[in-house]
Amino acid sequence: MGFDSYHPAVLLAFFTGAIVLCVIVQQPLFQAAGFASAALCLICLRGREGWKTVAAMLAVLAVLACLNPLFNTGGETVLFRYFGGRPYTLQALAYGASTGCMFATVMLWFACYNRMVTSDKLTYLFGGIAPAVTLTLTMVLRLVPSYQRKVQQIVQARSCIGKSSARGGLRQRAEGGALTLSALTTWALEGAVTTADSMRSRGYGAARRTSFAKHRFGARDAVAAAVLAVCAAVAIACLLGGGAAAQYIPVIAIPPLSPLGWAGFAAFLCFMLLPSAIQVKGDLTWRFLRSRI
Amino acid sequence: MALLAVEDLTFSYPGASQPTLRDVSLRVGAGEYLCLCGPSGCGKTTLLRHFKGVLAPHGERTGRVLFDGASLDALPLDRQSARIGFVMQDPDAQIVTDTVWHELAFGLESLGCPSDTMRLRVAEMASYFGMQEWFRRSVHTLSGGQKQLLNLASIMVMQPDVLVLDEPTAQLDPIAARNFLATVHRVNRELGCTVVIAEHRLEEVYACADTVAVMEAGRITVQGDPRSVAAALYAAGDAMTLALPAPVRIFQGVEGAGEGRLAPAPPALPAGACPLTVREGRAWLARRIEAMPPAQTGLAAPPLAECPRDDAALQASDLWFRYGRDLPDVLRGVDLRIPRGELCALVGGNGTGKSTLLRCLCGAARAYRGSVRVLGRKLGDRRERDLFRECMALLPQDPQNIFVKESVRADLLEMLADGPLPPEAREEAIGEVARKCAVEGVLDRHPYDLSAGELQRAALAKVLLTRPRILLLDEPTKGLDSFCKRALAEVLRGLCDEGAAILMASHDVEFCARYAQRVSMLFDGSIAATDSPRRFFGGNGFYTTAANRMSRGLLEGAITDEDVIGLCRS
Numbered sequence: 049m050g051f052d053s054y055h056p057a058v059l060l061a062f063f064t065g066a067i068v069l070c071v072i073v074q075q076p077l078f079q080a081a082g083f084a085s086a087a088l089c090l091i092c093l094r095g096r097e098g099w100k101t102v103a104a105m106l107a108v109l110a111v112l113a114c115l116n117p118l119f120n121t122g123g124e125t126v127l128f129r130y131f132g133g134r135p136y137t138l139q140a141l142a143y144g145a146s147t148g149c150m151f152a153t154v155m156l157w158f159a160c161y162n163r164m165v166t167s168d169k170l171t172y173l174f175g176g177i178a179p180a181v182t183l184t185l186t187m188v189l190r191l192v193p194s195y196q197r198k199v200q201q202i203v204q205a206r207s208c209i210g211k212s213s214a215r216g217g218l219r220q221r222a223e224g225g226a227l228t229l230s231a232l233t234t235w236a237l238e239g240a241v242t243t244a245d246s247m248r249s250r251g252y253g254a255a256r257r258t259s260f261a262k263h264r265f266g267a268r269d270a271v272a273a274a275v276l277a278v279c280a281a282v283a284i285a286c287l288l289g290g291g292a293a294a295q296y297i298p299v300i301a302i303p304p305l306s307p308l309g310w311a312g313f314a315a316f317l318c319f320m321l322l323p324s325a326i327q328v329k330g331d332l333t334w335r336f337l338r339s340r341i
Numbered sequence: 342m343a344l345l346a347v348e349d350l351t352f353s354y355p356g357a358s359q360p361t362l363r364d365v366s367l368r369v370g371a372g373e374y375l376c377l378c379g380p381s382g383c384g385k386t387t388l389l390r391h392f393k394g395v396l397a398p399h400g401e402r403t404g405r406v407l408f409d410g411a412s413l414d415a416l417p418l419d420r421q422s423a424r425i426g427f428v429m430q431d432p433d434a435q436i437v438t439d440t441v442w443h444e445l446a447f448g449l450e451s452l453g454c455p456s457d458t459m460r461l462r463v464a465e466m467a468s469y470f471g472m473q474e475w476f477r478r479s480v481h482t483l484s485g486g487q488k489q490l491l492n493l494a495s496i497m498v499m500q501p502d503v504l505v506l507d508e509p510t511a512q513l514d515p516i517a518a519r520n521f522l523a524t525v526h527r528v529n530r531e532l533g534c535t536v537v538i539a540e541h542r543l544e545e546v547y548a549c550a551d552t553v554a555v556m557e558a559g560r561i562t563v564q565g566d567p568r569s570v571a572a573a574l575y576a577a578g579d580a581m582t583l584a585l586p587a588p589v590r591i592f593q594g595v596e597g598a599g600e601g602r603l604a605p606a607p608p609a610l611p612a613g614a615c616p617l618t619v620r621e622g623r624a625w626l627a628r629r630i631e632a633m634p635p636a637q638t639g640l641a642a643p644p645l646a647e648c649p650r651d652d653a654a655l656q657a658s659d660l661w662f663r664y665g666r667d668l669p670d671v672l673r674g675v676d677l678r679i680p681r682g683e684l685c686a687l688v689g690g691n692g693t694g695k696s697t698l699l700r701c702l703c704g705a706a707r708a709y710r711g712s713v714r715v716l717g718r719k720l721g722d723r724r725e726r727d728l729f730r731e732c733m734a735l736l737p738q739d740p741q742n743i744f745v746k747e748s749v750r751a752d753l754l755e756m757l758a759d760g761p762l763p764p765e766a767r768e769e770a771i772g773e774v775a776r777k778c779a780v781e782g783v784l785d786r787h788p789y790d791l792s793a794g795e796l797q798r799a800a801l802a803k804v805l806l807t808r809p810r811i812l813l814l815d816e817p818t819k820g821l822d823s824f825c826k827r828a829l830a831e832v833l834r835g836l837c838d839e840g841a842a843i844l845m846a847s848h849d850v851e852f853c854a855r856y857a858q859r860v861s862m863l864f865d866g867s868i869a870a871t872d873s874p875r876r877f878f879g880g881n882g883f884y885t886t887a888a889n890r891m892s893r894g895l896l897e898g899a900i901t902d903e904d905v906i907g908l909c910r911s
Contacts, residue, residue: 190439193481205742208705209804210729227745238789242434248395251422255453260446
């Protein structure tokens with residue numbers, strides 16, 4: 049129903065485009081639109097959980113903004129001085145907010161990406177080009193949770209024989225942690241030998257690999273890809289043409305948007321909102337269908 | 342013609358002083374079910390790995406392995422991968438990918454199977470194994486039994502002619518193991534797939550097998566159909582008789598010379614008469630009792646003495662526990678008393694909260710209502726340091742988890758590291774505990790190189806170094822063969838004689854019936870019953886031992902093989 053049901057290539061193109069565009073724009077209006085779209089997309093996907101992540105990212109944004117003037121003393125308007133005269137400037141604060149916004153937006157897009165582009169879609173896309181790399185990736189995806197669980201098991205088992213890792217001084221705890229890690233490593237290596245045997249015994253490397261997953265590149269995928277391509281082209285043209293210029297240091301200089309700027313902004317917004325729009329449309333269709341039943 | 346044949350195979354690992362396999366010859370016909378048994382370390386795994394070229398160990402080899410009439414070495418990799426399937430012991434490490442469907446498809450993807458064929462094959466196997474429900478799940482959400490079934494299914498999609506299984510149930514609980522072995526039997530019966538299985542749960546596989554081969558020290562000593570192998574083992578007085586299914590053991594105990602006796606077996610015993618299953622056993626036992634009525638037909642089962650409140654080493658009253666605020670209760674008002682010097686068993690189905698209860702009893706999980714008294718003092722009043730020193734210890738289900746060093750000795754030393762013993766006395770303490778647990782021979786080995794039985798005993802040794810007066814064991818017999826179980830039981834009995842209280846959570850009905858003094862059943866979060874094994878298992882219809890199922894209605898209160906044999910001979 050939603051955007052995640054589109055062809056993996058479209059999904060990957062969208063996320064690559066969204067992240068690249070959000071990293072390069074510095075114009076506050078564009079940045080705010082980028083953040084809002086990413087937040088909307090995540091909320092569409094995850095509901096209440098999504099709100100929590102958005103709130104956390106807003107906090108990250110605020111912290112980064114406030115911290116930046118401590119490291120960057122450029123800028124003309126001094127808000128206050130500390131440590132015997134070190135300036136804390138408005139411009140550095142604004143620049144920090146911009147960087148923080150960029151960072152938070154990218155994090156939100158990654159959260160959406162994790163939800164939509166699952167490992168099998170990635171395997172499907174790159175399985176033909178780089179089979180070894182993609183297989184390694186899916187194996188890593190399996191190993192991470194299994195390592196987490198093993199660590200938990202070791203810690204739990206040891207706490208029941210009086211070797212709790214949450215006890216004693218810092219040194220004891222560090223020692224306990226190192227022991228757990230070394231046990232985990234041994235276990236992992238042992239397991240890797242079995243996994244390799246299991247792969248070889250099932251013909252890994254015996255022939256050219258094929259893929260189980262099947263995704264059809266249909267008409268709606270083509271339409272979505274075309275919309276994304278046009279919007280991205282307009283937005284990039286606008287950025288290259290200086291339609292979304294912004295400067296923070298030494299003085300804040302954000303010129304009002306030119307007609308080119310407005311065109312670029314419209315394209316940018318259109319690009320960023322595409323997944324949410326598809327999601328909302330899907331929800332509406334669903335509601336409409338249900339109301340007729 | 343044999344589908345798979347080994348001719349005069351002798352194999353030694355590089356640097357080994359003597360060969361692991363000596364002059365092994367074996368023939369497996371198409372569609373046959375062959376069970377390979379023998380004590381651990383006798384070379385079963387080494388032999389099985391020779392059946393699959395890519396897994397064959399490196400070393401010095403003479404003799405031949407033939408598949409379908411031609412040398413296995415000549416079979417190209419892709420054909421070998423598809424035609425010979427191999428299932429290993431570890432359910433987790435065999436899985437390559439992160440989702441169930443991808444794991445099922447992995448083999449076919451590797452062989453370059455076209456997408457449409459692959460989808461059909463995966464679909465039919467997923468349906469055959471009943472996996473539709475968890476087809477899209479991530480593998481780390483599966484239970485051990487489900488993982489092993491997935492491993493089997495992901496080999497069956499390649500439509501192999503031979504399925505080789507190397508102790509596939511060693512890491513599963515008995516219920517999952519039974520389910521897995523039943524599936525293997527079904528694959529053999531319904532799909533005609535040849536099965537070669539190394540297994541120590543003979544109760545489950547012995548009656549299914551067409552051929553049984555017994556290995557000892559790298560040689561195949563006996564080979565043939567299950568009944569004649571059983572007769573031959575008893576005639577030779579072999580220790581493997583200990584591992585045979587209860588009906589066989591009872592039959593031989595009653596009709597034959599009995600194990601351990603040096604007198605030769607009466608030669609007149611017809612091999613065909615030996616029952617293999619409980620059903621055959623009942624029929625035989627009924628005939629036998631009718632023909633020769635025993636003097637005594639029942640064993641008295643006196644009621645269990647109530648454990649007095651102040652004598653209990655460990656006492657739980659009204660324990661309630663849940664894992665999260667919004668999650669359901671796992672324990673709902675557990676009352677339990679463990680007396681000093683007794684071995685108590687906690688039985689119950691999967692997921693009834695046995696492990697959770699053990700963790701609550703040692704304070705690793707906090708009950709939200711109720712109290713635990715350890716040696717007369719409340720659990721909450723004790724400091725953690727004191728609790729796990731000379732007081733209490735919990736041995737987890739996977740004993741490997743408590744080993745973190747490079748050798749067993751170093752791991753044992755770790756337990757004494759911050760103790761009061763002077764360094765020179767530590768070696769002595771380790772020597773003593775190693776002797777008690779029969780692990781002196783493996784002290785310098787890496788914990789991960791030990792067999793399941795050795796590992797369990799080494800873990801017990803490690804735990805005993807804290808000198809616990811209350812010992813909690815979680816599934817101590819998981820993956821152990823009958824010899825290891827007997828050795829473990831002796832260690833536990835010794836501890837009880839010294840006054841320790843032991844509570845073991847176990848699925849192993851036979852072990853509990855034979856060695857425990859008190860059995861409690863956990864059901865729906867609380868203790869449904871506590872009784873002596875004879876009253877508990879004697880009264881159950883399903884949750885009981887094979888010997889009891891066989892003698893129910895014929896003999897009263899007989900729960901072990903020895904009980905039935907003794908009554909029949911009276």
